[in-house]
Amino acid sequence: MATSTEARKPPLQLAAKLRRVLGGQAGWSGFLLQIVFVTALVWIGYEIVENARSNLAAQKIASGFGFLSNTAGFAVSQALIPYSESDTYLQVFFVGLVNTLVVSLIGIFFATIIGFIVGLGRMSPNWLLARIAGGYVELIRNLPLLFQILFWYLAVLATLPQPRQSISLLDSFFLSNRGFGLPKPIGTEAFTAFAVAVIVAIIAALVLRVYARQQLFAKGRVIAVWPITLGLLIGLPLLTVLVLGKPVTFEYPVLRGFNFSGGLRVLPEFVALTLALSTYTAAFIAEIVRAGVQSVHKGQSEAGASLGLSRGATLRLIVVPQAMRVILPPLTNQYLNLTKNSSLAVAIGYPDLVSVFAGTTMSQTGQAIEIIAITMAVYLVISLITSAIMSLYGWRISRSMSA
C-alpha cells in the first residue's frame, strides 16, 4: 500500500525535467560533463582564432573586417542595387549577394515548374510524352552541371548575332550576344493612382474570397468569385488609366556605339546560368515528383472517383497533398543544391557572391580567412532559411492532412 501511494506522488516536475533535458540519462553528472565539453570546444575555437590572428599579424597579412569599408575600385556587370567603382567592398558583398539570390530564386521557380511538368509527363499514358520526359531526365541529370552552363553560354547564347545585327521585335526587344534588351517602364504622374487601384483591387478580391467561403460554409451559398475578381483587377486600374492617362512610359533600348544603351538588359551570363541551373535541377525534381505521386496508393484516387470527384479535383485534393508529404524533403534538398550550384557562375563571368566577393575582393585584399568565413556563413544562412520555409510548408501540409 505504502509503495503504491508513494509511486503516485507527483515528482518534482521542474527539477526532474531540467535534469532530464540538461543531463540526459546520466543526470546531473552528465550535465557537468556537457559543460566541460562545451567549455573545451569554446576554448579550442578561441585558441584557433587567436593563434591565426597573431600568426597573420606576424606574417604581415592583413586581418580583421576593416577592409569592408575600403573602396573596391572595380566594376560589376550586373548590379541590381546602386553600385559604382567608388563604393566599398561591403557594397560589393551586397551586390554579389543580391545577384546570387536573384539567380537562385528565379532558378528555383523555373526548376519547380519544369520539374513538375516533366515528372507528371513521365507518368503520362501518352507514349511519346512519357518517352520525351524520360529522355530529358536521363540526358540532363547525367551530364555535369558545369558542362551544361558552358554549353548554354558558349554554344547557344554566344552564337547570337552582334548588337548591330541583333534580332529585333517591334524595334523594342533586341536579342544579341550582349543579352536581351527590352523596354524599361518608367512611372508617370498617373502611376501612383494606378498602383493604388491595383492594390485596392487585390484587397477587395481577397475580402470577397473570405466572404464567399464564409457564405459557403454558413449558408451553403456558392458565390462565383472569379468573374468579380477579374472585373475588379482589370476594371479599377483601367478606370485610372482612362481618367488620368498612361501610368508608365517606356524607355527603349537604342544602339549607341558598341552596345545598346537605355532600356533594360538581361545579361547572357544570367540567362545561361538560369537556364542551366533550372533545367538541371528540374531533371531531379521530375524524379522526386514521380516518386511522390507514385507513393500515393492507387486506392486513393479510386476512392476519390467513387465519391464523384472529377479527375482534376481528385489530383488536387487527394493525390497531390499526400504526394507533397513525400516530395517536400527531397525537394528542399534540390532547392539548396541549386542555390549552392549557382556559385559555378564564376566560370561564365556572372557576378555572383563567390565571383565578386570570394573572388575579386579576396584577391584584392588577400583576406582569405575572413572572406571565406563570411561567404560560408552566408550560404549556410540562405540554406537554413530555405529549409525553414520548406519545413513550415511541410508542417502546414501535415497539419491540414491530420485535421
Added chain:
Amino acid sequence: MKRATLMFSLALAASLTAQGASAQTLKTVKDRGMLSCGVTQGLPGFSAPDDKGNWVGFDVDLCRGIAAAIFNDATKVKYVPLSAKDRFTALQSGEIDVLSRNTTWTLSRDTSLGVNFAGINYYDGQGFLVRKALKVNSALELNSASICLQTGTTNEQNVADYFKGNNMKYEVIAFSTADETIKAYESGRCDVFTADLSQLYAERLKLTVPADHAVLPEVISKEPLGPLVRHGDDQWLDVVRWTLFAMINAEELGITQKNVDDQAKSDKPELKRIFGTDGNLGETLGLTKDWFARIIKATGNYGEVFDRNVGAGSKLGISRGLNQLWNKGGIQYAPPIR
C-alpha cells in the same frame, strides 16, 4: 575555383596555427628535394606545358634557375598552376615556395598580403586587344564597349580608373581563368580583351585567326611583373632575388649558356668572384660556391631566356623594349654580384 580557394584557405588557417611565421623555406625545399613553384594555368611564352607536357616559359625559367641553384638540377620543380585570384592564397598557405606568375608589384599587395616581391623580371603595361573589323584605332574610342578580363588582377582596377577618368561608359565581364576570358572574347561577348601587353600577345596566339585582332597603342598602366615569396623569410627572399639578378648580370657580362664553362675558367677578378673560384658569395646565400654557373647552365642569361620564350626567337616575337638592359636603352638593371 571555389573549391581550390576554400582548400587553400583551410590550409592557410591550418598552417598558420601549426607553424607560425618563422618559416625556413630554403631548408624546407632542400629537405623536400623539390621546389614548389606557382605558375599560370597556361600562358604561352610565360608558363605553359609544351607538347611533351613539360612546363616551359619565361616565368618557368626562373623556377628552373632557382632549382638549379639549389639542387644543380633544373628539373626538380613541381609546378602548381594557379588562377589569378588563387595565387596569393596558395603562397600564403605554403602550398608553393615561390610565385612566378606574371604578378604586378603594387603597394597594397606588398603590405597587406604577407608577401614580398623579389624583383622585377618583366616591365609591362596594360593594353587592349580588339578586332580589326571594329576599326578602332585608340582606346579613347571604346566608349560603351564590353570588356572581358580576368578577375583578381590589377587590370580590373586599372580599367575602372581609365574609363572613369576619361568619362567613358563600359561593361566589364570578369572571368576566373585566362582561358575562359579569351573564349568569351572570341565568341563575341566582348568588344575588348584587356590584360598586360605581354599577356595580350600570348593570348592572341590562342585565337583562331590571330591576325584579325590588334593591340591598341594606349598603355594605361605600369605593370612591373616579378616573383614573390612569403613575408618574413629574408634568406629565401635573397635566394629568389639573386637568381634573377644572376641572370641579368650574366647578360650584362656576356656570359651565356654556351660559354659559361669557358668563362668560369677566366682569370678576371670579377668573374672569379662570381663563379666562386674566389670568395664564398654563393655560400652566404645559403647555396654553393658555383651557384651562378649552375643557374646560367640551366637557363642561360636573362636575354637568352627572354628571346627563347617571348622575344625574337619565339612565336610571340615581343621586342625587348623596357626590358632591354639599362646600358642598351632599357631599364633592366641588377645590383652587382660582389
